[in-house]
Amino acid sequence: MSLFTNLLESMHMDLKITENCSRQSNLHSTCTFCVEACKKGALSPDLQSIDLNHEGCNSCGDCVIACPLSAIEGIVDSRDFCKGSLLYSESYTPTVKELLIYKKRGVQSIQTQDIPMNDQWKKVLTQTNKVLEVVGEPVIEVVQKAQVEEKLSRRSFLTSFKREGKQLAKNMAPASWKLEADQWKLAIYYPEYQFYTILIDRKKCTLCHACKTFCTQKVFQIVNQTLKINHQNCVGCTACSDICSEDAIQISTEVKKINEEYVELHSKICLNCGQSFVTFLPETLKCHVCKDRDPSWLSPYQ
Numbered sequence: 096m097s098l099f100t101n102l103l104e105s106m107h108m109d110l111k112i113t114e115n116c117s118r119q120s121n122l123h124s125t126c127t128f129c130v131e132a133c134k135k136g137a138l139s140p141d142l143q144s145i146d147l148n149h150e151g152c153n154s155c156g157d158c159v160i161a162c163p164l165s166a167i168e169g170i171v172d173s174r175d176f177c178k179g180s181l182l183y184s185e186s187y188t189p190t191v192k193e194l195l196i197y198k199k200r201g202v203q204s205i206q207t208q209d210i211p212m213n214d215q216w217k218k219v220l221t222q223t224n225k226v227l228e229v230v231g232e233p234v235i236e237v238v239q240k241a242q243v244e245e246k247l248s249r250r251s252f253l254t255s256f257k258r259e260g261k262q263l264a265k266n267m268a269p270a271s272w273k274l275e276a277d278q279w280k281l282a283i284y285y286p287e288y289q290f291y292t293i294l295i296d297r298k299k300c301t302l303c304h305a306c307k308t309f310c311t312q313k314v315f316q317i318v319n320q321t322l323k324i325n326h327q328n329c330v331g332c333t334a335c336s337d338i339c340s341e342d343a344i345q346i347s348t349e350v351k352k353i354n355e356e357y358v359e360l361h362s363k364i365c366l367n368c369g370q371s372f373v374t375f376l377p378e379t380l381k382c383h384v385c386k387d388r389d390p391s392w393l394s395p396y397q
């Protein structure tokens with residue numbers, strides 16, 4: 096590791112919860128990805144944000160990686176790399192997302208250095224490799240130090256090793272210290288795949304637009320009487336399903352080739368109250384209010 100990188104990593108920097116946190120704009124947000132990732136218990140859900148106990152925080156940065164909205168700024172430390180390998184450490188367990196991103200940044204293996212890999216690492220690696228198979232990438236291997244050196248020694252030092260080593264060092268450095276927002280989004284690294292699929296129950300949905308309003312990733316768009324769902328943009332933050340009063344949204348985590356979905360919308364006049372409304376279902380006769388209204392109650396429109 097260069098002196099420059101050492102210097103950057105040794106600089107203390109407090110974590111900061113930014114306004115991108117869904118809890119700050121959405122009172123219904125149930126997001127606790129960062130809280131669950133923090134093994135020190137330094138984060139706790141607040142009424143309209145996340146409370147960070149600076150004294151408990153050891154700046155490991157696990158919450159930075161876990162936040163789907165890149166709403167936490169700070170340094171991710173405690174990861175070491177050696178020429179295409181992530182060095183195994185029992186001081187942390189990477190996430191599947193993290194390993195998938197490291198893979199795209201040049202990591203081909205996990206180097207255990209004669210320490211048996213613990214069950215948490217094995218579980219994450221198995222899940223990561225399943226995803227890599229789906230996206231047609233070589234899996235991440237587990238190797239001993241000697242194997243890594245042997246692999247590299249097979250290469251020509253002055254050609255591929257030198258070139259790839261330099262490129263790898265350049266690629267890996269940001270994993271430790273760079274603070275760019277969006278750094279931890281899988282879609283950037285796997286542009287041909289979607290990691291989440293939004294499933295809308297068309298019978299329950301009233302097309303109120305709450306999900307569209309609260310989704311910061313522009314997953315939902317209305318274009319010419321059509322709802323466009325750009326699944327690839329989804330980061331699984333759950334803001335849409337949290338805000339949906341009809342419980343009409345499910346988020347599937349199956350990894351698939353990207354698919355932009357277009358759903359036709361129909362403008363109708365309610366047979367009961369005469370108001371115009373929009374629906375997914377052309378056969379619908381009553382608007383979203385009258386459909387569920389007790390007929391013995393007064394209509395709000397009459």
Ligand code: SF4
Binds near residue numbers: 117130165167
């Ligand atoms: S994971 Fe990110 S969006 Fe979710 S509560 Fe934590 S800071 Fe907010």
Ligand code: SF4
Binds near residue numbers: 291293313314328333
């Ligand atoms: S579609 Fe829902 S879960 Fe996906 S990014 Fe938008 S609000 Fe978050």
